[in-house]
Amino acid sequence: MFLDTNSVMDWIENIKTRSKINVKKIDFASLEKWYFSNDGYRISHETGRFFSIEGLRIETDYGKINRWDQPIINQPEIGILGIITKKIGKELYFLLQAKIEPGNINYVQLSPTLQATKSNYSKVHLGRTPKLFEYFRGFNADDCIVDQLQSEQGSRFLKKRNRNILLLTKEDIQIDDDFIWLTYDQIVQLMRLNNVVNMDTRTVLSCIPLGHPLLAQENKKAFSQYYGSSAKDARKLNTILHKLSNYKSSYYFKIKKIPLTDMEGWHISEKEITRSDNKHFKVIATSVEIENREVSKWTQPMIESTQCGLFAVMIKNTDGIIHFLVRVKFEIGNFDHFELGPTVQCSPDNYERGEDLLLDYVLSANKEQIIFNSFQSEEGGRFYKEENKYMIVKVENDFGMNLTDEYEWLTLAQIKELIKFNNYVNVQLRSLISMIDYNIVI
Amino acid sequence: MFLDTNSVMDWIENIKTRSKINVKKIDFASLEKWYFSNDGYRISHETGRFFSIEGLRIETDYGKINRWDQPIINQPEIGILGIITKKIGKELYFLLQAKIEPGNINYVQLSPTLQATKSNYSKVHLGRTPKLFEYFRGFNADDCIVDQLQSEQGSRFLKKRNRNILLLTKEDIQIDDDFIWLTYDQIVQLMRLNNVVNMDTRTVLSCIPLGHPLLAQENKKAFSQYYGSSAKDARKLNTILHKLSNYKSSYYFKIKKIPLTDMEGWHISEKEITRSDNKHFKVIATSVEIENREVSKWTQPMIESTQCGLFAVMIKNTDGIIHFLVRVKFEIGNFDHFELGPTVQCSPDNYERGEDLLLDYVLSANKEQIIFNSFQSEEGGRFYKEENKYMIVKVENDFGMNLTDEYEWLTLAQIKELIKFNNYVNVQLRSLISMIDYNIVI
Numbered sequence: 001m002f003l004d005t006n007s008v009m010d011w012i013e014n015i016k017t018r019s020k021i022n023v024k025k026i027d028f029a030s031l032e033k034w035y036f037s038n039d040g041y042r043i044s045h046e047t048g049r050f051f052s053i054e055g056l057r058i059e060t061d062y063g064k065i066n067r068w069d070q071p072i073i074n075q076p077e078i079g080i081l082g083i084i085t086k087k088i089g090k091e092l093y094f095l096l097q098a099k100i101e102p103g104n105i106n107y108v109q110l111s112p113t114l115q116a117t118k119s120n121y122s123k124v125h126l127g128r129t130p131k132l133f134e135y136f137r138g139f140n141a142d143d144c145i146v147d148q149l150q151s152e153q154g155s156r157f158l159k160k161r162n163r164n165i166l167l168l169t170k171e172d173i174q175i176d177d178d179f180i181w182l183t184y185d186q187i188v189q190l191m192r193l194n195n196v197v198n199m200d201t202r203t204v205l206s207c208i209p210l211g212h213p214l215l216a217q218e219n220k221k222a223f224s225q226y227y228g229s230s231a232k233d234a235r236k237l238n239t240i241l242h243k244l245s246n247y248k249s250s251y252y253f254k255i256k257k258i259p260l261t262d263m264e265g266w267h268i269s270e271k272e273i274t275r276s277d278n279k280h281f282k283v284i285a286t287s288v289e290i291e292n293r294e295v296s297k298w299t300q301p302m303i304e305s306t307q308c309g310l311f312a313v314m315i316k317n318t319d320g321i322i323h324f325l326v327r328v329k330f331e332i333g334n335f336d337h338f339e340l341g342p343t344v345q346c347s348p349d350n351y352e353r354g355e356d357l358l359l360d361y362v363l364s365a366n367k368e369q370i371i372f373n374s375f376q377s378e379e380g381g382r383f384y385k386e387e388n389k390y391m392i393v394k395v396e397n398d399f400g401m402n403l404t405d406e407y408e409w410l411t412l413a414q415i416k417e418l419i420k421f422n423n424y425v426n427v428q429l430r431s432l433i434s435m436i437d438y439n440i441v442i
Numbered sequence: 443m444f445l446d447t448n449s450v451m452d453w454i455e456n457i458k459t460r461s462k463i464n465v466k467k468i469d470f471a472s473l474e475k476w477y478f479s480n481d482g483y484r485i486s487h488e489t490g491r492f493f494s495i496e497g498l499r500i501e502t503d504y505g506k507i508n509r510w511d512q513p514i515i516n517q518p519e520i521g522i523l524g525i526i527t528k529k530i531g532k533e534l535y536f537l538l539q540a541k542i543e544p545g546n547i548n549y550v551q552l553s554p555t556l557q558a559t560k561s562n563y564s565k566v567h568l569g570r571t572p573k574l575f576e577y578f579r580g581f582n583a584d585d586c587i588v589d590q591l592q593s594e595q596g597s598r599f600l601k602k603r604n605r606n607i608l609l610l611t612k613e614d615i616q617i618d619d620d621f622i623w624l625t626y627d628q629i630v631q632l633m634r635l636n637n638v639v640n641m642d643t644r645t646v647l648s649c650i651p652l653g654h655p656l657l658a659q660e661n662k663k664a665f666s667q668y669y670g671s672s673a674k675d676a677r678k679l680n681t682i683l684h685k686l687s688n689y690k691s692s693y694y695f696k697i698k699k700i701p702l703t704d705m706e707g708w709h710i711s712e713k714e715i716t717r718s719d720n721k722h723f724k725v726i727a728t729s730v731e732i733e734n735r736e737v738s739k740w741t742q743p744m745i746e747s748t749q750c751g752l753f754a755v756m757i758k759n760t761d762g763i764i765h766f767l768v769r770v771k772f773e774i775g776n777f778d779h780f781e782l783g784p785t786v787q788c789s790p791d792n793y794e795r796g797e798d799l800l801l802d803y804v805l806s807a808n809k810e811q812i813i814f815n816s817f818q819s820e821e822g823g824r825f826y827k828e829e830n831k832y833m834i835v836k837v838e839n840d841f842g843m844n845l846t847d848e849y850e851w852l853t854l855a856q857i858k859e860l861i862k863f864n865n866y867v868n869v870q871l872r873s874l875i876s877m878i879d880y881n882i883v884i
Contacts, residue, residue, distance in 0.1 A: 078691035147684035149691065149778075163691045241862065242589035249520035249591065249605045335777065336591075336864070420683065421863040422778070 002093075005186050012196070015098045015178055016108040022289040023102045023384075027270045031285050031299045040259030042074070043283075043301050049119040051075035051382070053273075053283055053301050054158070055260040058332055062251035069263035071273055071283050072333055073303065073382060074158045077118040078149065081200040082136045082165040084113045084173065085145070085214075086181070092214050093181035095173065096201060097131070101380030102288040103302055105387055109198040109377060110190065113179070131176060136165060143168050145214070146207040149422045150430065151339060152199075153378065154331025156281070156303055161335075161422070164204045168214070184215065184438075191435050194375040195387055199431065202376070206430035210416040223438060226412035228321050237414050240340070243405070244424070247328050247338040255332065274306075279350065281305045284384060302384040307347035309388035311428040312362045314343045314395050315371070315442065316409070322442055323409040325395075329426055339426040340418065343393075343407070357401060365393045371442065372435050390432055394442060412436070444535075447628050454638070457540045457620055458550040464731040465544045469712045473727050473741045482701030484516070485725075485743050491561040493517035493824070495715075495725055495743050496600070497702040500774055504693040511705035513715055513725050514775055515745065515824060516600045519560040520591065523642040524578045524607035526555045526615065527587070527656075528623070534656050535623035537615065538643060539573070543822030544730040545744055547829055551640040551819060552632065555621070559823075573618060578607060585610050587656070588649040591864045592872065593781060594641075595820065596773025598723070598745055603777075603864070606646045610656070626657065626880075633877050636817040637829055641873065644818070648872035652858040665880060668854035670763050679856050682782070685847070686866070689770050689780040697774065716748075721792065723747045726826060744826040749789035751830035753870040754804045756785045756837050757813070757884065758851070764884055765851040767800075767837075771868055781868040782860065785835075785849070799843060807835045813884065814877050832874055836884060854878070 003011055028036070033046045044052035052074045059067045084095040099111035116130040146166035151157075182190075187205065190196045208215055210226060227233075261268065265276055273283035287299045314325040329341030344359050351359055372392035377383070415433060418424040425433075445453055470478070475488045486494035494516045501509045526537040541553035558572040588608035593599075624632075629647065632638045650657055652668060669675070703710060707718055715725035729741045756767040771783030786801050793801055814834035819825070857875060860866040867875075 080691075141681045141684050144680065144684045147680075147687045149687055163687055238586065238589075239583045242583050242586045245589045245591055245605055249522075421866075424863075 002181055005189050008180065008182070008186070008190060009193070009196070011180065012098050012106075012108050012110070016100075016106065019100055019108070020289065020291045021100060021102075021107045024287050025271065026285050026287045026299065028285045028301075029270065030287070031301065034285075034299065034301060036260070040261040041257060042260070049077075050117065050300075053260070055258045055263050056158070056332070057256045057258045057263075059254040060252055062253070062330055062337075069258065069265060070280075070332075071260060071263065071266070072158045073156055073160065075117075075160045079117040079162045080114055080121070080136055080165060081112045081162050081204050082114040082167065083201070083204045084132070084135060084167050084169050086169050086173070087214070088181065091183055093183055094187060094205075095132075095175065096180055096182055096187070098178045098180065099198070100290050101198070102286060102290065102300075103377075103382065103384045103386065104198070104380035105195045105377050105385050109196060109380065110180075110182075110187070110201055111198045112200050112204050115200045131179075132173070135167060135169070135173075139167055145209070145212060146204065148207050148420065150203055150207070150419075150425075150427065151334050151423055152203075152427050154334035154337075154339070154426065156333065156382075158333045159335055160333065162200070162203070164207050166204055166208060188435065188437050191376070192372070192374055195377045197376070198380060199376070199378050199427065202431040202434040203427055206425075206434040207419055209420070210413055225317070225320060225322050225441065228411040228413060230413075233411055233413050233417075236408075236410065237417060240408055240410065240414070240418070243328060243408065244336075244338060244340075247330075248336050251337075253332075253337060278306050280307065280347070286384065303382055303386075304384040305386045307349050310344055310346060310348050310359070310362070310391070311342050311388055311432060312344040312391035312393055313429065313432045314358070314362070314393050314399070316395050316397050316399055317442055318397050318409075321411060323411055324415060325403075326408055326410050326415065326429060328406045328408075331426065334426070335423045339424055340410075340415070340429060341426045342429045342432055345426075345428050361395075361401070362391060362393050365391075369394045371440070372432075372437070376431065390435065392432060392435065444623055447631050450622065450624070450628070450632060451635070451638070453622065454540050454548075454550050454552070458542075458548065461542055461550070462731065462733045463542060463544075463549045466729050467713065468727050468729045468741065470727045470743075471712065472729070473743065476727075476741065476743060478702070482703040483699060484702070491519070492559065492742075495702070497700045497705045498600070498774070499698045499700045499705075501696040502694060504695070504772055504779075511700065511707060512722075512774075513702060513705065513708070514600045515598055515602065517559075517602045521559040521604045522556055522563070522578055522607060523554045523604045523646050524556040524609065525643070525646045526574070526577060526609050526611050528611050528615070529656070530623065533625055535625055536629060536647075537574075537617065538622055538624055538629070540620045540622065541640070541822075542732050543640070544728060544732065544742075545819070545824065545826045545828065546640070546822035547637045547819050547827050551638060551822065552622075552624075552629070552643055553640045554642050554646050557642050573621075574615070577609060577611070577615075581609055587651070587654060588646065590649050590862065592645055592649070592861075592867075592869070593776050593865055594645075594869050596776035596779075596781070596868065598775065598824075600775045601777055602775065604642070604645070606649050608646055608650060630877065630879050633818070634814070634816055637819045639818070640822060641818070641820050641869065644873040644876040645869055648867075648876040649861055651862070652855055667759070667762055667764050667883065670853040670855060672855075675853055675855050675859075678850075678852065679859060682850055682852065682856070682860070685770065685850065686778075686780060686782075689772075690778050693779075695774075695779060720748050722749065722789070728826065745824055745828075746826040747828045749791050752786055752788060752790050752801070752804070752833070753784050753830055753874060754786040754833035754835055755871065755874045756800070756804070756835050756841070758837050758839050758841055759884055760839050760851075763853060765853055766857060767845075768850055768852050768857070768871060770848045770850075773868065776868070777865045781866055782852075782857070782871060783868045784871045784874055787868075787870050803837075803843070804833060804835050807833075811836045813882070814874075814879070818873065832877060834874060834877065
């Protein structure tokens with residue numbers, strides 16, 4: 001089905017209305033098939049599949065805090081986030097699904113064509129095989145525009161990665177009425193609204209090569225401002241690889257699994273695992289009742305954020321080329337601990353004014369500087385009603401702030417080149433990259 | 443000092459002669475400062491540094507053998523393999539060191555300018571700081587040609603990586619008489635001899651970007667045959683990334699640390715940890731006495747190969763462009779289990795004739811096809827007198843063998859692009875790439 005952008009919201013609302021969705025917080029003791037292990041090390045499913053919540057103790061000589069404990073989601077399976085794309089008439093369309101997920105704000109958001117954990121598609125759920133899974137079971141390499149393993153939230157997930165796939169098809173695809181074909185522009189417009197396009201859709205779209213002929217055709221305008229000179233681009237890429245190698249090899253990380261019950265600074269009640277200072281996040285238990293999904297009723301632990309995050313990337317226009325201010329970001333769960341993140345990635349509540357000048361700058365940016373600004377959810381299958389503020393903020397070309405070694409101005413071509421390979425660009429920065437409106441000259 | 447290639451061998455021999463080197467196999471009980479842990483899980487140094495030998499149990503649905511136990515070297519520290527390069531007159535020279543290592547065949551081999559574990563340069567040895575370390579402590583990104591984290595033998599090392607650095611300098615460097623300036627061509631000629639250029643030098647050289655102006659100037663001839671068309675190159679790179687994502691996400695690996703004493707199929711005696719069938723390798727204990735190194739006397743465990751390996755890459759010339767036949771290779775210790783390796787990487791003894799047709803082909807290649815053929819050592823600090831046969835074998839353009847999905851013909855430009863990012867090209871293939879003689883038109 002094709003709808004104009006405004007009607008998409010009605011269509012989503014309609015799917016939400018006709019679905020029965022009930023998500024409640026429950027006691028850990030009321031979780032079914034999920035148990036605290038006897039040794040206290042984890043909360044896990046009786047099959048050992050899906051994911052588990054485990055206790056971690058970290059010691060490091062990087063940063064200001066050199067030792068802490070935290071729960072983390074251990075989800076070693078690599079899931080599939082797959083979008084099918086097709087040229088219909090003269091335009092390229094992306095096939096998205098209005099998917100209900102228990103943690104989503106508004107419950108229904110636009111997800112990739114296929115969004116499935118290995119447990120999903122290997123039917124550990126004992127439910128239905130995910131719709132359109134057959135397209136991703138085996139496909140022709142020539143049809144594949146993107147096939148990359150990308151990290152997810154490294155402060156919440158231990159080495160989790162998903163396979164981001166974008167497939168070009170010429171086939172006629174039979175779709176159910178919870179699927180929709182949208183153009184790239186439409187999706188970007190929908191991202192300007194709060195909590196409509198889910199994280200998994202955003203990460204897949206961020207992986208599309210900048211120069212891909214299909215997209216270049218679709219978004220002809222303003223593409224040129226994202227390329228630097230290729231010699232300069234290559235030299236800068238070398239610099240950033242050097243910088244990352246330096247971070248990755250200069251610090252010491254001792255990561256030890258410990259019983260959840262031994263985590264210092266954390267308290268386990270009947271309903272929650274929380275930090276004494278209530279910062280960051282807590283672990284909760286939920287019961288979920290949904291129609292319109294593989295399995296309609298289950299219980300599961302979830303992560304609930306106690307603070308709203310701010311993910312902002314600064315951009316500037318130097319000689320007609322847009323540069324993005326990226327930051328080398330440490331996250332304990334990422335494969336190599338360090339990936340490139342946005343300029344600002346934090347919970348602003350945790351900072352005093354003056355503590356992080358770039359954060360202060362973003363918070364006081366004026367309206368003309370703010371190119372993009374909306375609230376977006378994170379993974380609705382693990383995170384309970386989480387939303388974070390995403391911003392793209394334009395600064396002057398002679399932006400005068402002193403930047404530490406962690407920061408680097410990169411062109412989009414450089415960032416896209418890094419995204420092509422695994423474990424270089426984190427999910428927050430990828431989300432921001434997916435929000436770029438190629439119709440706007442900045 | 444500058445020497446012609448022939449004199450280099452005399453110079454190495456001279457260093458060997460004037461050094462006192464004594465390496466003996468000893469009982470595990472005679473190891474000093476190295477102990478079997480009480481729980482049997484590891485042999486480790488009393489400081490907890492350097493490395494440890496640990497027991498691993500692997501279960502997987504990949505390949506023919508779905509469960510096995512093995513010892514593995516756990517060396518989580520990222521060491522530095524750094525070469526300084528400098529333009530002297532019109533030629534580019536690389537600064538190598540004649541380094542004595544206990545496991546080396548011939549004891550003395552040409553190593554990078556700096557070859558140091560973190561324990562080395564942070565002085566856990568209580569010995570001298572490695573020579574010329576100050577150049578690598580902090581350097582200008584503009585001087586940096588290569589700075590990459592690269593894997594080492596994934597069947598022997600658990601997630602070991604070293605930082606491969608190539609630094610261009612204009613400074614006058616004071617060097618001791620165990621250092622030597624050599625051109626790229628000289629080093630490649632020395633690789634035609636057995637066991638002269640060590641593994642660490644080979645891996646650093648393999649990382650040099652194909653089109654780097656300094657090298658292109660140095661090796662003008664025959665460079666063009668290594669580039670494909672850039673559009674074709676990019677498309678094929680996409681294909682190989684897709685293929686690797688598919689391998690990385692399709693299989694199940696359960697890796698569990700187990701006591702060395704519990705390893706099935708392995709036997710621990712006073713002197714060795716060996717497989718009952720004596721295949722692959724064993725763990726031994728050694729005492730080492732060396733003058734001309736940071737610490738002159740110590741004991742340590744080492745790995746001794748029980749079989750000679752064969753690492754061969756097939757090449758063909760299609761329309762003037764050289765293509766390399768690479769293979770998706772599983773190695774348990776590699777970060778993502780799968781990297782690209784050479785066409786053949788095995789111990790030929792373990793194969794019957796007819797079992798691996800590409801192996802048979804290489805073993806029966808005629809003289810004209812063999813572009814490169816020599817024995818080379820692996821890491822002399824961990825492996826006891828190991829040498830493997832490295833071969834580059836040319837096949838006809840219409841090479842008629844059926845290749846399974848694991849194989850792919852890549853240009854050197856594509857391989858070099860993959861080397862630029864971490865964990866894509868394994869150390870055996872990188873070694874072979876370092877052996878390419880750019881003066882020869884193939």
